[in-house]
Amino acid sequence: MTLSHDLAGAGPSTVLLLHSGVCDRRMWDGQFQALADAGHRVVRCDLRGFGDSPMDAPHTHADDVRDLLDHLGVERAAVVGASFGGRIALELAVRHPGHVSALALLGSDVPGLTPSAELEAWGEREDELLDAGDLDAAVELNVDTWLGPEAGPEARALVREMQRHAFEVQLAAPEEFDPAEPEVGADDLAGIEVPALVVTGAHDHPDFRAVADDLTRVLPGARRVDLDWAGHLPALERPDETARLLATFLAETMSHRAA
Template identity: 50%
Template structure:
């Protein structure tokens, strides 16, 4: 299956992996600046944006490699946000030669640590809304949970529209559809890694960020005191400058 993707720019290769709440448009605020210095590809994971989902067996890491091969990228600097950070770690586990560097923004491999009460509460509330076909309430819950206090009203509207579309795509898919599980092996990931967390994020993901900073063999990172779960949308210019620094 060919995933929807976009590629632009010239220079060292960079791959942008989006959060599960949104789609490749998450990177709109950074796109122009990054493509001035790098050759950048961004993609829609299956079940997001313009990439449908079907019953074909797959892993998201395999899908990323497939897109890289389509655009002629042997390896790249991988930027992953939230769920995209999880996929970046899966990619580094399964295909280490493909990953030159990792930049992880509030990465989302929830299975690395016991689920916190706050994350479990969110999961239960979202599931209840979805089971009751209350998609607008589920969208509102996601926007409130995953955007920090600095997110503008316009950003909140854009995230809500992307999340609602993702729900529509996912509900149209066969019930059994979904990626194959991948066990992340942190000890085997030796690529230089930068991990960012947000102090206003759900506590579980702050804990995951700190765990990755401490555990990945070649990592450094920080917790931004102003950030929620999607900092590149909350303070776009600051995160653009951060990405340019860490990808250089």
């Protein structure tokens, strides 16, 4: 299966946008065309089990993304990942390094993250609500947790819609179609040598701020940006500002490659 995706722009460089675990490719509405206008060929996709990509077989997300790039004839892409999408971007860079030219990681998760007691309790609460069939409450739990104070009603409504759809698709799929967890660890991340932008928000959960600390230390080519206004999903909280941040990083990355 080829992941559902959109294309924009016709520049010489390709940018791939990977959504968070509470969203689908629509989370990039504020950056998709802006990055195309900045001179890039932009791809945004729905990971399997999200948006328009069905959860129809056993799979590994990073391999699905590799297959999409191959389908599009893309040799290398700068990969932008938000939260769960950041984890998939890191797994892609480890498993298929020739496909990745740069990484931009926004509130990124990492492979093998051990959650704090607080985050583990949050996950248990989400599981309780889903087991009880209370999707409305599980959706609101996610909306309230992952969107920062800058998120307006439109962003909250969109996350509400995207998260509910993801729950419905994933809960309906048999367990054997759950994604495989590739064996990628901290030592593997240290071998990623492409330029990396690590973005964190002052209002994000402490676990993900700690992840940003670790990534900044572990990734050889990492640069850290702290956003004092952001929560976990800056792309939805201040779309235009996030688009400018990404465009600047990508322009700098291209200029370094050309030098």
